[in-house]
Amino acid sequence: MATTLLTNIAQLVTVDAAGTVMENAAVLIAEDKIQWVGAANDAPAADTVHDLKGKTVLPGWVDSHSHLIFGGDRAEEFVARMAGESYAAGGIAVTTSATRSLSDEQLTNLVTARRAEALSMGTTWMETKTGYGLELMEETRHAQLGRSLVDTLTFLGAHLVPAGIDADEYTDLVAGPMLDAVAQYVDFVDVFCERGAFTQEQTRRVLQAAQEKNLATKVHGNQLGPGPGVKLAVEFGSHSVDHVNYLEDSDIQALAGSWGTWDPQTRTGQVGTVATCLPACDLSTRQPLAPGRELLDAGVPIALASNCNPGTSYTSNMNFCVATAVLQMNLSLSEAIEAATYGGALALGVQDLVGSIEVGKRADLHVLDAPVAAHLAYRPGMNLTHSVYRAGQLMN
Ligand SMILES: N=CN[C@@H](CCC(=O)O)C(=O)O
Ligand SMILES: [Zn+2]
Structure with missing residues (x-):
């Protein structure tokens, strides 16, 4: 199974039930799904590594x-x-x-x-x-x-x-x-x-x-x-x-x-x-x-x-x-x-499939060119979207 690691995420907003927000995080994608979420230092090896260099990641x-x-x-x-x-x-x-x-x-x-x-x-x-x-x-x-x-x-x-x-x-x-x-x-x-x-x-x-x-x-x-x-x-x-x-x-x-x-x-x-x-x-x-x-x-x-x-x-x-x-x-x-x-x-009615960054969910990720998600409202109107992954595929 092809894997991709997104790492050096300055802020990861998971939108899980506990509202977990992580700093210095990483996400492992396997095919179209999220396989692992955790600290960048503990990240598993992957076929491809995307170094996000201090950006923010949210669910799509x-x-x-x-x-x-x-x-x-x-x-x-x-x-x-x-x-x-x-x-x-x-x-x-x-x-x-x-x-x-x-x-x-x-x-x-x-x-x-x-x-x-x-x-x-x-x-x-x-x-x-x-x-x-x-x-x-x-x-x-x-x-x-x-x-x-x-x-x-x-x-x-x-x-x-x-x-x-x-x-x-x-x-x-x-x-x-x-x-x-x-x-x-x-x-x-x-x-x-x-x-x-x-x-x-x-x-x-x-x-x-x-x-x-x-x-x-x-x-x-x-x-x-x-x-x-x-x-x-x-x-x-x-x-x-x-x-x-x-x-x-x-x-x-x-x-x-x-x-x-x-x-x-x-x-x-x-x-x-x-x-x-x-x-x-x-x-x-x-x-x-x-x-x-x-x-x-x-x-x-x-x-x-x-x-x-x-x-x-x-x-x-x-x-x-x-x-x-x-x-x-x-x-x-x-x-x-x-x-x-x-x-x-x-x-x-698709909350079991998308809407948060959790293991098993579809790998739909929105990368912001910002160190924290607050920039969305702090810098309104700015084009903050850096890249987008949909079902594990980099779309841009
Ligand atoms: N409110 C009804 N329908 C649309 C508007 C449709 C239109 O004006 O063309 C809406 O959601 O706002
Ligand atoms: Zn409408």
Whole structure:
């Protein structure tokens, strides 16, 4: 078995359950897995040695929320927003028309380039969603094409009710024939439960249909105002509810309750619903930042994700999301790193495979050109990513 040793790591942030941070550390990779973690002085021999000369190593980012399958951009809408317009779900239709006009090859090339861009900035596991097709053939095309381009794929036929169709009729299409057509390609089913998108009852119908097919679920909820999204996600045992900008105490309690038997010290027990915060989106839509601090204080595991999409968050830079969470959401650096790695993995149900640097996990490693991880927030906006290993392979 081919082995590679990464050594002379000034700071190794493992994101294991104990939050172990080591100085002068080394990591041994065997094929695609982590085989050994410890002090550089005790490191075993390896076929290849990479001397990191005092850099920092973190787990690769797990970006658990993005919408990469799109054509065109919405710079004009963004500029209007910066001049005072508010964000509304209707903008999704602009992207839907731009996307429908692209060939399979054009769309594949765009998604591939976006995935590569994220990888170059440390994202080793990435989720993306359909949701700019909004009719049966087009949603199916996006699901087919997206399947091999990302790590986790989510069906978001319930993103917007297209013009000219009755909302209930469209919901039936999503929960019926559309879901039947995409089910074989996707890992999750998601619904945008919001004013201007899908109501509580319509959301429930789609989640119910997903559950009947044994598909895991997610909800876009409480983004533009208080609403039923969080409680529905908890009720249906969704892996995550995403955005969570407008929460009432009862929403936070419902989320905390879903983690009642989970022990964060050992990471055992039943997983509940992760609250996924999307700080780049909150800045770009001028919404209040999601209350990540309050959620953590209430015992709710959170994820940080990019929400890369052309409407509300045209960035896949997780370093930026982590820096914003520290600077603006009052998370500590280690809380923010955990949310962007292990938290994202929990939100996608892949926490046994990725999200921390532990023996047996996939060797997904993010090397920072910095002596300590604190530089992520201390030097915001700087290009700190030195190199990225995905499944044991050096990617750049
Ligand atoms: N909120 C709903 N969906 C996307 C935005 C989609 C768009 O505006 O194109 C989001 O997660 O922010
Ligand atoms: Zn989204």
